[in-house]
Amino acid sequence: MSKSLKLIAGVADAALTEQKSDKSERPARKGSVEDRMYHEIYDAIMEHRLPPRTKLTEHSLCEIYATARHTVRKVLSHLAADGMVDLEPNRGAFIASPSTDEAHDMFELRQMLERAVLDKLAAMPDVKTVIAPLRKMVASERKAFLTHDRPTWIRLSAEFHTALAELSGNALLVNMMRRLVSRTTLMIASVEAPGNNACSFDEHEEILDALEQGDAALAQSRMAHHLGACADRVQPDDPGAFDLRSVLGRST
Structure with a gap:
């Protein structure tokens, strides 16, 4: 099996696992510790406040969120299913850090999937109405940039692609895109000003x-x-040690 086919199979397997997962095992109660922990970690990763390879120690997360270890493990499993965290046997959980080769393979797969999404959407007779919510998302993305709200800009620029996939009505495709978008966003350089760069609202x-x-x-x-421009900006990072308390749990 070729490397590209193996990547497709791996992403599809992860997406199927995510699709079949028991919703009772995922953060569901709005305002719960589990829900807040998931979204704080997810946002911190997407906004590059938690760099790749940062270790998410169960003990530290238990202390930060004043919760039990089994709750932390459920959140880490959810983040792993979304492609944000890598769970390594006997080592623990780490913020995902795809290799440069893997990142470019994922962008190649995104090219194929997003091409199919666009083909389906363009054929819809009411496409203008269908994509209207995305117009609002792009407007919010533009506002975030103009007001120098970089964290929101990064999040919206990534979510735009998942939102496009959602309009296709294919749940498996959405799960695949969510995982791919999450992991590739981790690899895009976080130090560049958006301007006219890739993933811009323009x-x-x-x-x-x-x-x-x-x-x-x-x-x-x-x-x-x-x-293609996004893929050209991929820059691996090795942050070394990182203090989770400097980023997480501040709303407690």
């Missing part, structure tokens, strides 16, 4: 413009350029 808006015209080829071309 490029997202241009993709929506092409969809609204029903021009699948143009939308796919713009997406290919967009993702």
